[in-house]
Amino acid sequence: MLATGVVGAAEDPWIRWSWVSGHVDVISAALVQHIELTLIAVVVGLLIAVPLGLLAWRSRVFRGPIFSLTGILYTIPSLALFSALVPFTGFTFLTSEIGLVSYTLLILIRNIVVGLTSVPEEVREAARGMGYRPLAELVRIDLPLAIPAIVGGMRIATVTTIGLVTVTALIGEGGLGSLIYDGLLRDFKTPLVVGTVLSVALAFAADLSLAGVQRVITPWSRGRATA
Amino acid sequence: MNFANQVVQWFLNGAHWQGDGGIPHRTLEHLAMSGASVLVAAAIALPIGIAIGHFGRGGILAINISNIGRAVPSFAVLVIAVELFGIGALPAFIALVALAIPPMVTNSYIGMREVDADVREAARGMGMRDRAVLWRVELPIALPLIMAGIRTSAVNVVATATLAALVAWGGLGRFIVDGFGLQDYPMMFAGAIMVAILSLIVEFSLAGAQRLATPAGLRPSKPVQKEEPLGIARDPAMVAA
Numbered sequence: 001m002l003a004t005g006v007v008g009a010a011e012d013p014w015i016r017w018s019w020v021s022g023h024v025d026v027i028s029a030a031l032v033q034h035i036e037l038t039l040i041a042v043v044v045g046l047l048i049a050v051p052l053g054l055l056a057w058r059s060r061v062f063r064g065p066i067f068s069l070t071g072i073l074y075t076i077p078s079l080a081l082f083s084a085l086v087p088f089t090g091f092t093f094l095t096s097e098i099g100l101v102s103y104t105l106l107i108l109i110r111n112i113v114v115g116l117t118s119v120p121e122e123v124r125e126a127a128r129g130m131g132y133r134p135l136a137e138l139v140r141i142d143l144p145l146a147i148p149a150i151v152g153g154m155r156i157a158t159v160t161t162i163g164l165v166t167v168t169a170l171i172g173e174g175g176l177g178s179l180i181y182d183g184l185l186r187d188f189k190t191p192l193v194v195g196t197v198l199s200v201a202l203a204f205a206a207d208l209s210l211a212g213v214q215r216v217i218t219p220w221s222r223g224r225a226t227a
Numbered sequence: 228m229n230f231a232n233q234v235v236q237w238f239l240n241g242a243h244w245q246g247d248g249g250i251p252h253r254t255l256e257h258l259a260m261s262g263a264s265v266l267v268a269a270a271i272a273l274p275i276g277i278a279i280g281h282f283g284r285g286g287i288l289a290i291n292i293s294n295i296g297r298a299v300p301s302f303a304v305l306v307i308a309v310e311l312f313g314i315g316a317l318p319a320f321i322a323l324v325a326l327a328i329p330p331m332v333t334n335s336y337i338g339m340r341e342v343d344a345d346v347r348e349a350a351r352g353m354g355m356r357d358r359a360v361l362w363r364v365e366l367p368i369a370l371p372l373i374m375a376g377i378r379t380s381a382v383n384v385v386a387t388a389t390l391a392a393l394v395a396w397g398g399l400g401r402f403i404v405d406g407f408g409l410q411d412y413p414m415m416f417a418g419a420i421m422v423a424i425l426s427l428i429v430e431f432s433l434a435g436a437q438r439l440a441t442p443a444g445l446r447p448s449k450p451v452q453k454e455e456p457l458g459i460a461r462d463p464a465m466v467a468a
Contacts, residue, residue, distance in 0.1 A: 075382055075427055076427070077385065077386030077389045077422050079400060080403065080419040080423045083419045084416055160297060162300075163302075166302045170393070177302060181302075187310075189310055200299055203298035
């Protein structure tokens with residue numbers, strides 16, 4: 001589907017605009033798939049990480065195993081994890097997502113625990129003194145104060161995931177990674193450059209948007225912003 | 228458990244343990260390439276991070292280089308290196324060095340900045356010259372974080388060296404990529420297991436080295452909350468806020 005404009009090219013320039021203008025549909029489909037894979041991974045990652053983060057924060061017994069397990073998942077190289085899943089879940093969207101979600105967990109849980117741990121003890125004492133019950137204290141005091149760290153974790157997890165999505169090109173998904181892989185297979189630089197530039201741009205755009213979200217939902221922290 | 232049995236059979240096949248394509252040779256290749264890349268990257272990155280931390284200029288660069296590095300997919304770096312340098316060991320090596328540099332710059336910078344200003348003052352007050360302050364005070368205190376950067380980079384490098392099999396280099400990634408190509412799933416799975424184990428061994432040994440690198444005076448007398456048994460999260464570049 002991509003094989004045009006490369007046969008007989010004496011010298012392959014870094015970018016061939018005619019290819020780009022002729023493949024807008026292919027490029028935008030890859031971009032959309034990249035965003036989909038990333039969004040689902042981070043949202044599912046967060047759904048798993050919040051309860052595990054709370055558990056790791058509250059219970060010393062669970063903290064060790066939770067960090068060990070997610071740490072091991074984080075350490076396993078992406079290509080190894082994806083290909084270890086293929087015999088069971090095939091060359092599918094599911095395989096990609098299981099891998100991608102696994103990599104978000106350590107980052108998200110780690111930041112949730114750091115955020116919750118950094119809530120000053122006096123603040124929690126005061127909340128209890130004002131009659132907050134444990135659940136209300138968690139929802140209205142602890143979690144809001146941990147938001148900067150949690151969103152910070154989401155930023156790192158999102159940017160990391162956007163990079164890892166490119167590797168899923170090898171199992172037939174990949175979003176913009178499929179352009180990079182195509183560039184490698186055909187020794188044709190244009191899709192490689194387009195895929196790389198868009199992937200980096202997407203990472204920066206996602207990072208800035210999450211930073212914006214963080215500013216909007218934590219009005220009290222403005223003025224002493226943490227980067 | 229037919230598939231598990233096939234994987235076991237693959238490992239038990241003596242032919243897979245011999246020659247240039249055998250498990251021992253591929254493992255050594257993987258380790259040699261990763262080790263060389265990390266060493267060269269450290270020789271470039273650590274002086275930069277330490278100098279920025281010591282002189283206190285360029286901190287924004289030192290912090291942001293990790294964020295930028297994270298945004299650039301390692302797969303893309305590898306393929307770009309192939310376009311520039313052809314296929315084989317050279318592009319893999321150059322891509323791995325480039326990927327290993329940012330975390331080491333950031334962590335060594337943070338390590339140097341986190342040296343208590345009072346400690347520095349005290350060292351000067353004791354009559355230490357600038358160079359002695361650097362070598363005998365700042366560096367020993369910064370060493371654990373410098374090691375954290377090396378560990379993060381090393382684990383990344385071992386992972387990305389796996390991808391290098393795609394650009395016609397060897398290493399353990401060969402089993403995965405060839406298993407893919409031949410639709411030999413037991414081989415692919417066996418490759419994945421070996422790569423995962425190698426990464427975990429590297430992670431655990433460097434976490435141990437990091438603990439040993441902590442000066443005796445800075446070690447907590449009794450272990451503080453055993454929060455991260457793997458030690459991974461001791462990398463401050465991974466924690467936001």
